[in-house]
Amino acid sequence: MKGYWRYYVVADALFYDLEYTSGTISMLGFLLLFVTSFSYIRRNFFEIFYYAHIIGIIVAIIFACIHEVLCFVYFIPVVILWVADRAWRSYQSWYIPVVPIQISPAVRKTEKQEGIVRVLFDHGKLARQYHPGQYVFIATAKKGKAWCKWQFANWHPMTISEVFRGTRGTSSFTAFSSNSSVIDEAITPIEEKKMGTLEPTTHEAALPVNAADDKPEMPIPSAEEDDNASTLNTVYLRRRGAAPSLSSTDSSNMVASLHIKALGGFTRDLLNHADQNEPLYFKVDGPYGPRLEYQDYKALSCFAAGIGITPAMTLIKDCVERRSAGVSTVITHHIQLVWVVRYSDEVKAFAEQIDYWRERAHASLLPITLDLTVYVTREPLGEDNLPGFDKTVYGSRPKIAQCLDTIPEQKSVFVHTCGSDQFMTNVVNQAVSRKWDYHHETFEF
Numbered sequence: 425m426k427g428y429w430r431y432y433v434v435a436d437a438l439f440y441d442l443e444y445t446s447g448t449i450s451m452l453g454f455l456l457l458f459v460t461s462f463s464y465i466r467r468n469f470f471e472i473f474y475y476a477h478i479i480g481i482i483v484a485i486i487f488a489c490i491h492e493v494l495c496f497v498y499f500i501p502v503v504i505l506w507v508a509d510r511a512w513r514s515y516q517s518w519y520i521p522v523v524p525i526q527i528s529p530a531v532r533k534t535e536k537q538e539g540i541v542r543v544l545f546d547h548g549k550l551a552r553q554y555h556p557g558q559y560v561f562i563a564t565a566k567k568g569k570a571w572c573k574w575q576f577a578n579w580h581p582m583t584i585s586e587v588f589r590g591t592r593g594t595s596s597f598t599a600f601s602s603n604s605s606v607i608d609e610a611i612t613p614i615e616e617k618k619m620g621t622l623e624p625t626t627h628e629a630a631l632p633v634n635a636a637d638d639k640p641e642m643p644i645p646s647a648e649e650d651d652n653a654s655t656l657n658t659v660y661l662r663r664r665g666a667a668p669s670l671s672s673t674d675s676s677n678m679v680a681s682l683h684i685k686a687l688g689g690f691t692r693d694l695l696n697h698a699d700q701n702e703p704l705y706f707k708v709d710g711p712y713g714p715r716l717e718y719q720d721y722k723a724l725s726c727f728a729a730g731i732g733i734t735p736a737m738t739l740i741k742d743c744v745e746r747r748s749a750g751v752s753t754v755i756t757h758h759i760q761l762v763w764v765v766r767y768s769d770e771v772k773a774f775a776e777q778i779d780y781w782r783e784r785a786h787a788s789l790l791p792i793t794l795d796l797t798v799y800v801t802r803e804p805l806g807e808d809n810l811p812g813f814d815k816t817v818y819g820s821r822p823k824i825a826q827c828l829d830t831i832p833e834q835k836s837v838f839v840h841t842c843g844s845d846q847f848m849t850n851v852v853n854q855a856v857s858r859k860w861d862y863h864h865e866t867f868e869f
């Protein structure tokens with residue numbers, strides 16, 4: 425107020441001299457952070473929230489230090505942490521080789537539901553760093569125009585929905601691309617490959633058989649045996665990865681998939697891209713997220729809603745594969761999955777994986793039971809049991825407590841849940857009331 429009292433000019437209360445002006449601008453920077461943090465902005469205009477935070481904090485810190493030099497002491501530790509984090513992420517996303525393999529619609533958009541796109545990529549370090557349930561940040565940019573690269577400032581978290589173990593040291597998929605420059609790789613839509621604009625390839629060429637593969641225990645289909653031989657054969661990858669002889673490979677490469685629901689601008693663009701011919705830059709930063717020690721519990725119970733199924737997919741696959749290979753340190757012998765979807769179409773995106781679990785569980789060395797139920801909430805007239813599931817319930821939601829009561833091992837259960845806040849709260853409350861350990865993964869900030 426000293427500035428105002430001098431000449432009684434209102435503006436002087438805020439901009440009297442450099443000290444006043446810098447203090448005012450710094451406060452506006454902090455106000456920007458505060459206002460854009462409200463959940464309405466975060467959930468509906470995420471990019472405004474995100475960029476406002478970057479701009480707001482830079483402005484606030486610089487002008488706070490001009491206002492009072494000692495502020496520097498308060499800010500420097502967090503600035504160092506932030507810069508170190510950015511440096512580590514930049515290293516991961518720009519220098520660890522990631523080769524995108526395929527982007528394709530897993531479920532096409534219809535009037536009823538948004539559509540799901542599947543992205544497959546080969547990551548240079550994933551085999552050494554990845555644990556089931558973890559996620560990566562991805563960024564994409566259209567190829568061709570330099571300005572499009574600003575999109576690399578926009579990173580989206582996506583859970584890895586499946587990993588295919590047993591790939592070899594160098595990328596197995598360079599033959600799929602016309603220009604395999606590792607990080608500046610263009611994803612090329614399937615149609616283009618089918619039209620023959622790329623080098624022809626077979627699965628044998630893409631995935632040469634190692635010497636160790638001479639006697640695989642799992643039947644591995646040849647390219648000719650599979651319907652999708654002209655594109656990427658994930659059935660083939662899955663079975664190769666499951667062959668025990670391959671698990672000893674010291675390669676750090678791993679093929680992984682993401683299943684992405686087209687909910688907003690970024691994800692819808694990705695789905696649209698799957699049907700177009702534009703090449704796309706694709707970058708990955710990660711993996712991140714905790715290591716979930718489900719294997720120390722006799723039962724694993726996964727509750728998922730919609731696309732929140734992705735972390736459960738990797739947990740269940742990991743458990744089934746390790747039990748079926750006879751890994752005795754995994755004591756989990758009962759897996760329950762309760763999945764709530766709005767329309768049965770969504771299930772198709774994961775049908776192949778569920779078949780694979782069944783197949784592996786059937787031939788497992790250690791006993792394992794799968795109890796898979798899907799709730800289809802917006803198809804009240806449905807009757808058929810969806811393939812791969814023990815039970816399909818139409819037109820209603822699960823009663824969480826009743827579902828948990830059916831688990832045969834009531835003393836040693838690990839609960840995992842991912843979905844809307846309300847759904848997860850119900851599951852977590854039930855787990856807590858039974859004194860069970862749990863993990864919930866939130867997809868909405």
Ligand SMILES: Cc1cc2nc3c(=O)[nH]c(=O)nc-3n(C[C@H](O)[C@H](O)[C@H](O)COP(=O)(O)OP(=O)(O)OC[C@H]3O[C@@H](n4cnc5c(N)ncnc54)[C@H](O)[C@@H]3O)c2cc1C
Nearest residue numbers: 466467470579580581582583684685688689690691734867
């Ligand atoms: C740990 C984690 C794992 C996830 N895994 C998957 C997955 O496997 N499959 C999937 O389809 N979705 C997943 N999501 C959600 C996915 O990140 C968002 O749906 C996506 O970023 C939406 O972007 P958009 O521009 O298309 O939609 P928008 O309309 O901009 O946003 C839709 C919602 O996503 C949130 N969101 C938007 N951008 C970001 C961002 N950069 N970072 C964090 N949240 C954001 C918003 O708060 C909003 O609630 C995951 C989210 C998190 C936090």
